[in-house]
Amino acid sequence: MSDDQHGHAPRSFWRRYVFATDHKVIGLQYFFTSWVFLLIGFTMVLLMRWELAYPGTPIPFVGRLISPLLAPGGIMTGELYNSLGAMHGTLMIFLGIVPLGFAAFGNYILPLQIGADDMAFPRINMASYWLYFVGGVLMLSSFILPGGAAQSGWTSYAPLAEFNPGQTTWLVSMVLIITSSLLGAINFLTTGINMRAPGLSLFRLPVFVWAQLVTSVLLLLAFPPLEAAAVLQLMDRVLHTSFFIPAGLVVLGTKVAASGGGSPLLWEHLFWFLGHPEVYVLLLPAMGIVCEIIAANTRKPLHGYKIIVYSMLAIGVLSFVVWAHHMFVSGMSPMLGNFFLVTTMIISVPSVAILTSMIYSLQGGSIRFSVPMLFALAFMPLFGIGGLTGLPLGLTVTDIYLHDTYYIIGHFHYVVVTGSIIALMGGVYHWFPKWFGRKMNDFWGKVHFWGSVAAMNGVFFPMFIIGLHGESRRLYDPTAQIHNLPAHYWHIVSTVSAGLLMLFQLPFIINVIHGIFWGEKTQENPWKATTLEWACPSPPPHGNFEKPPRVYHDPYGYSVPGYREDWLPQNVEWEGA
């Protein structure tokens, strides 16, 4: 029972690569699956961007391939637009970035960084991946299932979601995905807390591990409310209860048969109880990765390690009490608006502290502009824009105007794309040598970097302008509203940039595939980094470390005075420290 992860790797192909229990294999499974979902989600948004820029015109190339029910003559319908919108959000968040940042990087790196031989519960780990996989495939297949894909946005506000077709599949998949995340969170917490190598005290943990632990707590305690809410909405749809349906509704002239007594606002509360911590689930692993890359590439310890750690903990706690700043104009009591205004302003404090610490970490360093470092550096100003533009949205008064406009779309895409995804891409370049024992190509990495950063700004910056003009999000034909016309040409800028962004992912995809098979071979520690994952071979064998490591130092022992090298690995005993 307990010994299948010790000793040799299982020999059969199925046990080794498909139903694997080795955290490294599961990490890579998550890695590839989540990138596939990210690319699918991105493709969906390209279709949407076409519709936004050129509403009512046939989608080039692929328009004719879509069912004429959804896109007659290649022209997108409102139903298809709403489906793509809901699926884009769901795929990117629940099936893309969370599995990539939390599950893929966490699975591969966290046990290595704490010197463990595997996760605490390898088989639960496997179950976690397969639940995610099945949930994801089910979510995608909803396009061809009866009823089609969900059309109510990733937020699935009731009662719209209760009346729209396709929502049942969404809810079932969400329950699977949530269960997967819960199991993952339990596994990560147990591993990170209980299986640290000797000498690795809490304040010797790399920032990435801290980020993963806080993320796990968020998933563990914020996801169950959404799971319960999803079950309730499922009951509403399948057994015709009315948890989120009040009495006396009349939809398109037909009286709703539900018994009534439900509360649409309750769904919003329960959804955002998860929804806001989820933002930090997307962000914290990215911040952890950025910290790792910065320390290794400035050749000096992180500035304010403890401030970063305490800030992450503070973010973790506070993120549970800010959720209703998504609901200022939702009809929620304005009194509560003031409460959430205050908590929202408070949570900006730890975020600013982390960002400031990252910048001060550059000071006095010897900055190597390696490819991962470029991504980490880009994270700082771009995430900065995302954070700053959160201010007018978090402020009740200005949110009245900016709420649900393109401004908020720009804001959270700056946070999630130029924040999280940029950092995660950097993480790929950083840890790729560890995963495959080979490096990715530097030149094409730089092409990918500069192209992506330019294109991302081209996609998202116009959204601030469009938003300030007062254009709402989720409009499949913005030109149907006269007040949107003056800023419309910015949609075209955004759409063209989105196409370019897709184009600039090609070098990345080819680079990854090329790197796996033909990349330049590297040693176990190509970046001359100090944390434990670099102390085992690349790629690590089954069981990771040749002998269990012991930890003697703080995580970022760079440029330690008197030591013969400019990096002092955590597991190397040295008297002078």
Add this chain to the structure above:
Amino acid sequence: MSYAFNWGLPPAAASFAPEIDSGIALIHWAMLIIFVLWGAFFTYLLIRYRHRADVGVSLDDTTHSLKSLVPDVIVMIFEIGLIIFYAIPVWAHIKMKFPGGNEDPVELNVIAQQFAWNVQYPGPDGKFGRRKPELINFYNPIGLDLTDPAAQDDVVLANEIHLPAGAKALIHLSTLDVIHSFGVPEFRLKQDAVPGMEIPVWVKPTQAGTYELACAQLCGFAHSLMTGVVVVQSPDQYQAWLKSRAPAKPQQAAAPGANF
């Protein structure tokens, strides 16, 4: 079309719009200043501390330095100021204090549905007629109960709101089916209409003109077509209009979704 700079905001046409605009402008100036200062420092660091073979690393006191909390203090003071002197009072002004009593606001019901805005004025008697969901049909989109005497003089419109300039209007916002959002960019006003609730909204239009009312919360496949007009008239014109619409019998309002 060209607006004055003003951060791209459309013209302001409600009494509280300048308060919101000044907040948006203040925050954006602050953001711009923070970002420029910060970006300059960032760029300086990148150039000054780039890797050079002959220059080593200079270690600062990383464990006990609280330097990275300094920007926090500044941000915190700015935010506390915003909360106390701006957000809370203006929020209370817009969303918590409603005109009533001696202010004698223009009252109207706005009843959203997929995908239209129904508007009900109480008429000369100042009383809204009773509405019942059972009575809703193609010709009676809000389910007005004609047996109610107060309903006899009610004015029912679709996708068209008339308001007098310079007077406060109190809108009772509700919806027949799903969540919609009452958004008029020129008023800087946005409020969701939630099924099972009647939410008060007030506005005091300052500029005569015609403004677009657009649903700002995803409400179904024709969400982007759910628009209406808000016609702000001088008080005299408004009274004249109201008189012209006051029916002997209730209006037959436009059919649901008639605007697309």
Add this chain to the structure above:
Amino acid sequence: MSDHAAVASIDPRAHHPHRPEVNIYVAVFVALAVLTVTTVLVSYWHLPILAGVAVAMMIATVKASLVATFFMHLKGERAFIYGILAMTVFFVLFLFILPISDQDLLSGRMTHTNVTAEAEAR
């Protein structure tokens, strides 16, 4: 599950600091039974709703803490578990208080369409 440590320690009781105390289990059972009877008896008084909720929830809380303390061995448990539970309870409080107070603050804005219609019909 992979409890690596167990490999090194063969004694099944290792890592299980909770020595069972059968007498206490029996006492707790009696207390639980008595409390259950009490709460049912109290309900026959048909107390006003607030008082009823207060009494019933107080008794339920006592019962739950008895189960948690003795059957789940929270008594004498590691501080770390207390930490997890304290954190959970903290978030549960917010999950309760904020949506519920929202519902309460908004009660004036709720419309009960079905009730008015029924009331009129009567």
Add this chain to the structure above:
Amino acid sequence: MGGRMTTAAAVAAPPSEFRTGLTNAKLGVWLFLASEVMLFATLFTTYIVLRLGASEWPRGWEVLNVPLGFTNTLVLIVSSVTMVMAYAKCWDRDYKGFRIYLGVTIALGFVFLGIKSFEWAAKFRVHHFPSTSIYYALYFTMTGLHGLHVICGMIVNGALFVLSKKEWDHPLFMGRIEGSGLFWHFVDIVWIFLFPTFYLL
């Protein structure tokens, strides 16, 4: 399975110290219970919010069978005691006693589900379904979800009952009994709150 431990495996294992002093299994179960607390807390929040917003709400004794609910409460409490007694017998290395207590625990689970399904069936007979009113929606959903937890607990206990034949001496066996017990007691605690909420208020 203890016998299958190879020396290689023993060498590969890290030092036999868990950093918190808790086994992984126990820590994992408690973390799982923490998330379960949030799950049921959400349902109770839903209950309170919807009840506060309701114009009328039936009193529990008017619509449900209090004696049956009372019996079920006692059944679950007794099963909690037998569960903890199974743990005690495991500690005492009393195999026979252990199997009796664990068997009784599982049997009481069946009794609970039997009574519960009788109550549900009685409701269905008079055409009270989840769609009937918000009260019944909450009643069926919350007791149903609780029932699912009972079934899960019974499956775990049943698996341990079967496994105990082979793995009685396995070093992890007692940890599994403890973990399963924690879950079972948690299910009991949930019922302790559900009972007054639906039957007595």
